[in-house]
Amino acid sequence: MIKYTQSTLDKLEHIPEQCGYVLRYERGTFQSGFCILEAKKVVVLNKFLQTEGRINTLLELIPQLDIDTNLLTDDARKLYWGILSTNNTPEGEA
Secondary structure, three states: OOOOOHHHHHHHHHHHHHOOOEEEEEOOOOOOOEEEEHHHOEEEEEOOOOHHHHHHHHHHHHHHOOOOHHHOOHHHHHHHHHHHHHHOOOOOOO
């Protein structure tokens, strides 16, 4: 169970940042709350999302990114693997 706090958001933001991605909060029309510019390793998140929405968006986004776990701190790596295992759990088995 994930807590919807600023601390959790900060930890989630550090995962892509540690792998060279730039996270930016901007306004715009985002269908899913984010836009990935792969060539420049930029992730643009909808700035109008509240903390809970930002956390949910990052939880959806992070598995789609090219994350090199060797660049992550131990805490970030554990969180990353936790996100991946949660996303790979079939519904009803969580």
